[in-house]
Amino acid sequence: xxxxxxxxxxxxxxxxxxxxxxxxxxxxxxxxxxxxxxxxxxxxxxxxxxxxxxxxxxxxxxxxxxxxxxxxxxxxxxxxxxxxxxxxxxxxxxxxxxxxxxxxxxxxxxxxxxxxxxxxxxxxxxxxxxxxxxxxxxxxxxxxxxxxxxxxxxxxxxxxxxxxxxxxxxxxxxxxxxxxxxxxxxxxxxxxxxxxxxxxxxxxxxxxxxxxxxxxxxxxxxxxxxxxxxxxxxxxxxxxxxxxxxxxxxxxxxxxxxxxxxxxxxxxxxxxxxxxxxxxxxxxxxxxxxxxxxxxxxxxxxxxxxxxxxxxxxxxxxxxxxxxxxxxxxxxxxxxxxxxxxxxxxxxxxxxxxxxxxxxxxxxxxxxxxxxxxxxxxxxxxxxxxxxxxx
Amino acid sequence: xxxxxxxxxxxxxxxxxxxxxxxxxxxxxxxxxxxxxxxxxxxxxxxxxxxxxxxxxxxxxxxxxxxxxxxxxxxxxxxxxxxxxxxxxxxxxxxxxxxxxxxxxxxxxxxxxxxxxxxxxxxxxxxxxxxxxxxxxxxxxxxxxxxxxxxxxxxxxxxxxxxxxxxxxxxxxxxxxxxxxxxxxxxxxxxxx
Numbered sequence: 001x002x003x004x005x006x007x008x009x010x011x012x013x014x015x016x017x018x019x020x021x022x023x024x025x026x027x028x029x030x031x032x033x034x035x036x037x038x039x040x041x042x043x044x045x046x047x048x049x050x051x052x053x054x055x056x057x058x059x060x061x062x063x064x065x066x067x068x069x070x071x072x073x074x075x076x077x078x079x080x081x082x083x084x085x086x087x088x089x090x091x092x093x094x095x096x097x098x099x100x101x102x103x104x105x106x107x108x109x110x111x112x113x114x115x116x117x118x119x120x121x122x123x124x125x126x127x128x129x130x131x132x133x134x135x136x137x138x139x140x141x142x143x144x145x146x147x148x149x150x151x152x153x154x155x156x157x158x159x160x161x162x163x164x165x166x167x168x169x170x171x172x173x174x175x176x177x178x179x180x181x182x183x184x185x186x187x188x189x190x191x192x193x194x195x196x197x198x199x200x201x202x203x204x205x206x207x208x209x210x211x212x213x214x215x216x217x218x219x220x221x222x223x224x225x226x227x228x229x230x231x232x233x234x235x236x237x238x239x240x241x242x243x244x245x246x247x248x249x250x251x252x253x254x255x256x257x258x259x260x261x262x263x264x265x266x267x268x269x270x271x272x273x274x275x276x277x278x279x280x281x282x283x284x285x286x287x288x289x290x291x292x293x294x295x296x297x298x299x300x301x302x303x304x305x306x307x308x309x310x311x312x313x314x315x316x317x318x319x320x321x322x323x324x325x326x327x328x329x330x331x332x333x334x335x336x337x338x339x340x341x342x343x344x345x346x347x348x349x350x351x352x353x354x355x356x357x358x359x360x361x362x363x364x365x366x367x368x369x370x371x372x373x374x375x376x377x378x379x380x381x382x383x384x385x386x387x388x389x390x391x
Numbered sequence: 392x393x394x395x396x397x398x399x400x401x402x403x404x405x406x407x408x409x410x411x412x413x414x415x416x417x418x419x420x421x422x423x424x425x426x427x428x429x430x431x432x433x434x435x436x437x438x439x440x441x442x443x444x445x446x447x448x449x450x451x452x453x454x455x456x457x458x459x460x461x462x463x464x465x466x467x468x469x470x471x472x473x474x475x476x477x478x479x480x481x482x483x484x485x486x487x488x489x490x491x492x493x494x495x496x497x498x499x500x501x502x503x504x505x506x507x508x509x510x511x512x513x514x515x516x517x518x519x520x521x522x523x524x525x526x527x528x529x530x531x532x533x534x535x536x537x538x539x540x541x542x543x544x545x546x547x548x549x550x551x552x553x554x555x556x557x558x559x560x561x562x563x564x565x566x567x568x569x570x571x572x573x574x575x576x577x578x579x580x581x582x583x584x
Contacts, residue, residue: 007418007427118433140456172456176430177414179421179452275454361457 001247003181010141010173011037013180014080014106014166017148019050020188021104024075024195027055027066031085032118033170034108038080060085064092071101072210074200076152078103082170083110086124096163097132098226099211102155103163105133106148109271109322110170111356119357120170122271123323125299126332132226134164134233135300137270139256142180144168146250147297149183152192153240159232167299169272171357183248191247230301237298254303256295257310259285263292265372266311268337269320270296273353273360280365291369296333307340316375317341317348318368320387322360324352330384347375353387364388397544398459401444402480403468405437408531412466413444416535419553420448423545428453441478448544463489466538468517468530470494473504481507491537491581493517493530498584513541515581517573524576525569536574540581547578 008016015037018026028038044050055070057063063079070077081089086107096103107125111117125135134154138144148166155164168174183191199208214222238253245251258278260266267277274295284291294310296303311317319338321331329335334350341348351368354360364387371381399416403409410431417427425448432443445459461483470492472478484490486509492501495516502512515537517530525532532554539547551571558567 005421007421009414140454169456171430171433175433176428176456177417178428179426272456276457279455359458361460362455 001183001187001249003183003248005179006182007177007179008141009036009175009177010138010144010168011108011175012040013141013145013178013182014148014168015040015044016182017145017188018078018104018106019044019052020149020183020185021076021078021152021192022050022189023052023078025053025055025067025070025077026079027057027063027070027077028079028081029057029060029063029085031060031082033110033174034080034082034085034106036174037106037108060088061092064089064096067103068092068096068099068101071096071103072099072200073202074197076195077101078105080106080108082108083112083124086128087112090128093128093131093133095211098222100161100226100229101163102152102161104148104151104155105163105165107165107167108170108174109167117356118170120172120272121322121355121357122167123355125165125167126323126325128165129300129332132162133300134160134162134237135298136164136166137297137299138166138168138173139272139274139295140180141173141176141178142250143252143297144173145180145182146244146248146252149188149192150240150244150252152195154233154237156195157236157240158198160229160236162229162233167271172272181248181250187247191244234298234301234303252297254296254298254306255310256293256297258293258295260292260294260310262290264290264315265369265376266292266294266314266317267320267368267372268294268296268307268311268317268333270299270333271322273320273322276360276362277365280362280369284369289369289373291372299333302336302340304340307337308344311337311341311346312344314346316372317346318372318375318381319348319350320368321350321352322354324355334384349375349381350384351387352384358388360388396447396449396453397464397542398462399446399448399464399466399538400459400462401446401466401468402472402478403442403444403531404472405440405442407468408529409442409444409468412531412535413446415553415557416446417448418557419550420544422549422553425450425544426452432458441472441475443479459483463487464538464542465490466534467492468534470496470501473501481505484510487511489513489541491515491534491541493534495519498582502584511584513537513581513583515577517577520573520576520580524573525566532570533573533577536577537581540578541583547574550574
């Protein structure tokens with residue numbers, strides 16, 4: 001498949017991916033670092049390159065409400081936000097998933113207040129991890145673009161029908177000029193396909209009810225039906241990713257395994273920091289240190305069996321979180337991974353790093369690898385450690 | 392990381408076009424079959440505030456996403472930043488670091504001000520050139536022209552071709568010509584120690 005090599009920021013790349021799905025409606029409110037993405041999209045519309053109806057709302061709560069209304073009406077719909085904008089959507093984020101509306105959303109990851117901080121961490125997305133959305137994470141602009149293309153196929157699949165969130169790191173990916181391969185508009189649309197809303201409010205021949213009162217009688221059954229969708233979603237994500245790989249040569253799974261085959265020590269993380277880790281892992285590999293990386297792409301649904309299988313038999317595992325769960329046991333990724341490893345008898349410890357955009361540098365990766373070597377040799381680490389903090 | 396990687400750090404003030412330059416250079420090398428990564432370090436987003444930009448250029452895809460700690464090249468768009476410890480113009484530099492400074496002063500004078508042993512210092516009056524050619528004191532494009540006088544990542548002609556692609560959809564021919572002229576002049580007027 002012929003693809004164009006282009007230099008774009010992550011925000012621009014995702015704007016292209018969403019445009020290529022020919023969505024009927026977009027509803028969004030600007031917030032740094034997402035603004036540039038919708039800015040680019042508005043430019044497409046203004047230039048006549050996209051026929052998407054843009055609804056410019058007065059807040060993110062309204063953006064998600066408009067997206068829910070639009071998707072329920074039967075339109076292919078997307079939105080985008082960051083940080084406090086996502087927090088303000090909160091109530092309606094759950095409704096989108098509960099109504100099984102295949103909305104796509106770019107969440108350009110940014111810290112939550114306070115204090116006010118515009119830079120990257122994953123607090124915003126992690127706050128929404130139990131809301132019922134599919135959550136995909138990207139390492140760079142290429143992966144953000146690819147996930148955004150695939151998000152439509154995953155969300156709209158009849159075995160899934162769940163909103164899908166494409167996460168990418170604020171500034172680090174969103175505002176960085178990076179090179180990536182892009183499909184032509186025709187090829188991308190051919191892959192994504194035409195959207196068919198099977199239960200649409202605007203289908204007046206087949207009237208339906210959306211979002212009625214649902215009390216002690218059937219609410220639980222509706223949640224049971226929703227819960228059953230997530231294992232299927234894991235399968236669909238894999239199928240769609242395989243098909244996308246056949247088309248583009250870029251194959252994705254729920255995780256990327258980097259030098260994992262013979263790895264005695266493994267670090268688990270998600271987002272842009274995985275790229276930085278790979279460079280340092282290469283240096284340690286040259287010294288004969290058997291360290292590998294498991295980069296999580298699908299965080300929701302969480303690929304429990306996949307992780308357990310890959311982490312079994314290792315000498316030491318650590319998990320890096322770019323968000324904290326205040327009062328909990330480490331960060332959300334740590335809790336999930338350690339839970340998935342239950343019974344494996346593999347030592348696991350966690351780090352919290354990069355909050356509010358604190359640079360995740362090469363030295364921090366080296367520290368992590370040195371720690372892993374200590375644990376692999378029988379040493380002990382604190383369960384949760386802060387990485388890259390000023391002493 | 393396999394192969395060679397060039398790491399550039401830009402020091403400027405908001406409004407001087409360093410963000411544009413850092414990102415544009417990363418895009419421009421794509422035509423050369425190289426990989427580029429360009430990003431600004433955002434702080435207070437306002438005109439006149441000190442800011443930093445970063446560009447990485449490599450023969451292989453660039454995976455790391457961290458700040459540049461030990462730049463091979465430091466480009467200073469506003470020489471007053473050299474007087475500010477907080478701006479960190481010399482941070483992580485040393486023997487062999489190349490400095491290109493927008494100033495009317497001589498390289499030797501700038502070198503003694505920087506005080507980095509073994510650094511290679513070049514100067515160019517990029518603001519003067521920008522005023523002459525573009526009519527505005529925006530030294531970003533001349534600084535790229537100056538960079539190409541001392542680095543072979545691409546030729547001045549290749550840069551100019553990329554610049555035309557970049558500017559032609561947004562700007563008038565007068566502005567495009569001004570920028571091309573600025574790049575040419577800076578690449579020739581760079582003063583080396």
